[in-house]
Amino acid sequence: MNNMAVLREFKCKQCGYAVVASTTPYTVLLSGVDAQCYCGKCDKIVKVTAGENYQIDVTRLNLSCETCGTPVKVWTPDMGCPKCGGGMKMVESIIHF
Ligand SMILES: [Zn+2]
Numbered sequence: 424m425n426n427m428a429v430l431r432e433f434k435c436k437q438c439g440y441a442v443v444a445s446t447t448p449y450t451v452l453l454s455g456v457d458a459q460c461y462c463g464k465c466d467k468i469v470k471v472t473a474g475e476n477y478q479i480d481v482t483r484l485n486l487s488c489e490t491c492g493t494p495v496k497v498w499t500p501d502m503g504c505p506k507c508g509g510g511m512k513m514v515e516s517i518i519h520f
């Protein structure tokens with residue numbers, strides 16, 4: 424099983440808001456499950472520890488930001504921009520020489 428989260432940069436097609444996020448709503452680690460959430464107060468994607476049971480449905484949990492305590496929801500780029508609801512597009516990593 425591959426436990427490594429692949430992080431990519433996504434950018435909103437409407438407002439240009441950019442985030443580095445995983446395409447999956449959670450990451451399964453040896454220590455448990457990390458849910459990927461958007462915190463409007465911290466204004467960024469945050470990881471929230473969702474417990475040790477990796478068979479739980481993280482989208483149904485009541486999660487809160489571990490930094491500021493604000494209730495947060497699981498977020499993936501295909502849910503759209505957390506700022507304006509616009510479509511997110513993956514930013515290709517192009518290295519110019
Ligand atoms: Zn946007």
Ligand SMILES: [Zn+2]
Nearest residue numbers: 462465488491
């Ligand atoms: Zn927060």
